[in-house]
Amino acid sequence: MTTLPPSVPPAPAATEVHAKVFGATEHLAPPPGKIEVPAERMKQWLHDMLLIREFEVRCMQAYQEKKIGGFCHVYIGQEAVAVGCTAAVEHRDPIVTAYRDHGHALARGMDPKYCMAEMFGRIGGCAKGKGGSMHMFDRDNNLFGGHGIVGAQTPLGAGLAFACKYMDEVIDGKPSSRVALCFLGDGALNQGAFHEALNLAGLFDLPVIYVVENNGYSMGTAIARGTTMAHSLVTKAAGYGIDGYVIDGMDVVDVYAEMKRIADRCRATSRPAFVDMRTYRFKGHSMSDPRKYRTKEEEEVFEAEDPIGKLQRRLQAAGQLADDEFKAMQKAIRDRVRDCVAWSDASPPPPPEELFTDVYLEPWGPYTGSTQPEMNGGTVNPAGFKTIATKEELS
Amino acid sequence: MTALREIEFRDALREAMSEEMRRDKRVMLMGEEVAQYNGAYKVSRGMLEEFGPRRIIDTPISESGFAGMAIGAAMMGLKPVVEFMSWSFSLVAADPILNNAPKMLYMSGGQFGCSVVFRGNDGAGGQLGSTHSWCVEGLYSNVPGIKIAIPSNPYDAKGLLKTSIRGSDPVFFLESERMLGNKGHVPEEEYLIPFGQAAVIREGTDCTLASWGRPVHFCMEAAEELQKQGISCEVIDLRTVRPLDVGTVVRSVRKTSACVVVDQSWSFGSPGSELASQVHRHCFDDLDNYVHRVHSADVPTPYATNLEQEYLPNARKIVEAVRSATYNL
Numbered sequence: 001m002t003t004l005p006p007s008v009p010p011a012p013a014a015t016e017v018h019a020k021v022f023g024a025t026e027h028l029a030p031p032p033g034k035i036e037v038p039a040e041r042m043k044q045w046l047h048d049m050l051l052i053r054e055f056e057v058r059c060m061q062a063y064q065e066k067k068i069g070g071f072c073h074v075y076i077g078q079e080a081v082a083v084g085c086t087a088a089v090e091h092r093d094p095i096v097t098a099y100r101d102h103g104h105a106l107a108r109g110m111d112p113k114y115c116m117a118e119m120f121g122r123i124g125g126c127a128k129g130k131g132g133s134m135h136m137f138d139r140d141n142n143l144f145g146g147h148g149i150v151g152a153q154t155p156l157g158a159g160l161a162f163a164c165k166y167m168d169e170v171i172d173g174k175p176s177s178r179v180a181l182c183f184l185g186d187g188a189l190n191q192g193a194f195h196e197a198l199n200l201a202g203l204f205d206l207p208v209i210y211v212v213e214n215n216g217y218s219m220g221t222a223i224a225r226g227t228t229m230a231h232s233l234v235t236k237a238a239g240y241g242i243d244g245y246v247i248d249g250m251d252v253v254d255v256y257a258e259m260k261r262i263a264d265r266c267r268a269t270s271r272p273a274f275v276d277m278r279t280y281r282f283k284g285h286s287m288s289d290p291r292k293y294r295t296k297e298e299e300e301v302f303e304a305e306d307p308i309g310k311l312q313r314r315l316q317a318a319g320q321l322a323d324d325e326f327k328a329m330q331k332a333i334r335d336r337v338r339d340c341v342a343w344s345d346a347s348p349p350p351p352p353e354e355l356f357t358d359v360y361l362e363p364w365g366p367y368t369g370s371t372q373p374e375m376n377g378g379t380v381n382p383a384g385f386k387t388i389a390t391k392e393e394l395s
Numbered sequence: 396m397t398a399l400r401e402i403e404f405r406d407a408l409r410e411a412m413s414e415e416m417r418r419d420k421r422v423m424l425m426g427e428e429v430a431q432y433n434g435a436y437k438v439s440r441g442m443l444e445e446f447g448p449r450r451i452i453d454t455p456i457s458e459s460g461f462a463g464m465a466i467g468a469a470m471m472g473l474k475p476v477v478e479f480m481s482w483s484f485s486l487v488a489a490d491p492i493l494n495n496a497p498k499m500l501y502m503s504g505g506q507f508g509c510s511v512v513f514r515g516n517d518g519a520g521g522q523l524g525s526t527h528s529w530c531v532e533g534l535y536s537n538v539p540g541i542k543i544a545i546p547s548n549p550y551d552a553k554g555l556l557k558t559s560i561r562g563s564d565p566v567f568f569l570e571s572e573r574m575l576g577n578k579g580h581v582p583e584e585e586y587l588i589p590f591g592q593a594a595v596i597r598e599g600t601d602c603t604l605a606s607w608g609r610p611v612h613f614c615m616e617a618a619e620e621l622q623k624q625g626i627s628c629e630v631i632d633l634r635t636v637r638p639l640d641v642g643t644v645v646r647s648v649r650k651t652s653a654c655v656v657v658d659q660s661w662s663f664g665s666p667g668s669e670l671a672s673q674v675h676r677h678c679f680d681d682l683d684n685y686v687h688r689v690h691s692a693d694v695p696t697p698y699a700t701n702l703e704q705e706y707l708p709n710a711r712k713i714v715e716a717v718r719s720a721t722y723n724l
Binding site: 094096125126127128129130131135137138139144145146147149152154155156157158159160161162163164166167169170171192193196197199200203204357358359360361362364 | 420421423449450452454455457459460461462463464465466467468469470471472473487490491494495499500501502503504505506507508510539540542562563564589590591638
């Protein structure tokens, strides 16, 4: 165990850029100061963030090679959020997120080859190639998607928390013991579903933490252009009686420390929480975004706060990460992700029969994609059916 | 011999929910006014008293929120029953009920099912005007991944609702405000009715009348009238439109050679048009005439009593359609 130095505040010039992106008045939560995190744990986070970064770089490459189709939103720059948040909760706590979901899947423990194969549209994918980049699901790791419609996952997050609490208290007759994590982007703040979900979470005392990954832009629209009170998002939560917190999402140790505190409190009180997680996506909204709505200078300020570099420097300054150890970590990750791509390339496309599976858990016969039950024999008249007499015979 | 037990449609619904809640703690009911108010239409009367506020939950008027919440809870393994005061109000919850519930299993490659029942009043309630008179089956039956039940009587309502709750797939259960007070025989003993099994509720030889939900009663009225006119109708209550028991209709049409489909939703892209298309396909050589259809008029639902009556399917329109289909004009 080592005592870490508090994280370094951004330089004055950077502070101005922060104010421009997120608004002027908000204060970050005070740095956690003395926090005891074992070096091994931080190295694991460094590894996890590097894995997401490398994975996303290879995704972009695969997208350019047309191995990945549709929409693809990469997580580069925001890695500390998924890694720090999942570290702060327990594995049995359910998680749900939006469409920029590869990072959450990996942070939650999904084998990256299943994630990559999913995007390649292969049978080896986490959803057998039926979900795609925006819809990563992993039951074993309590990841409830990957949801493509902005804000749609926010009522689902309330439902996950509702079920956790109901199962513990009503079915098992013991105290509520789980919290749900629901991630959303700042663009989702203006969806009705979000406000309805917050009202329900506040009203029903649901143990759910809404983590707004506030990267300053909903697609190409700067947050203040689309969202009232952009400089103080926590006031939105306050309107629903929910405690709000602001966290520096570019520092994984801060994210972990603050989220741990919030999650512990949420678990103990069975009350919801709201987090304005200040972060930045280094790449465009999706693969087709030329980022003309922001300046190179702004990007450089945030790139200087790269959560990976930050943790790497911190560990190295504390003498906890030797250069060759770091290089070995990088190489192992590069090899692993390269293997993921090869594995996904080798995974066959889903067989045609998969088109008609997973539509119903209880179909009314072999499901072949229609509404009538005659499909169970393939003919209108099942075997042994007595043909009805013709009209002439009847008359 | 004791008289057959008769109860109201709303009582049958309540019995189905209560019985399933007694046998499975994962089942709970949520919706607007379902608890303290005893249900806007008294379907859930007394349930708060029996099951308590943790399982009978009043929600705010927030359909998108609580529909989505129920779906999230179902993904975790609960079995929520969600009451929409009217299916017309489900339109503001279109994203969760159409984009989440029916697609979760598929998008997750079979990892997450969604055992949730959405139920409530569907169709014209009686001068409620355009916004409150939706027949949502016209819209929703288009979507794979959901099952849709539209019972016409208390017996079917109870048996189908129990099947809905006990099953593992998302179900849209469409009731009618106009039928909640209808009485019918419902036995004391437990029974379930499988989905996709139509009921032949009147046998006949000249024309097949196929319908579901409230218009089934108009079909029976029409069949009575037509009998007097010497035309014998076979009336089939489909009971569910997803799955749709085309086979039973086809077998009947092979006997009668004529078919009229009666569907309260609008005609364009409706369960009625689907059934008619299926009958045309399977009975191409059996039909003496094209399949006739009786729907609500292709206009927004009017308010005035006379216009609303003229808008909806009714026995007179069905009689006319049958006479036309059987060349008795």
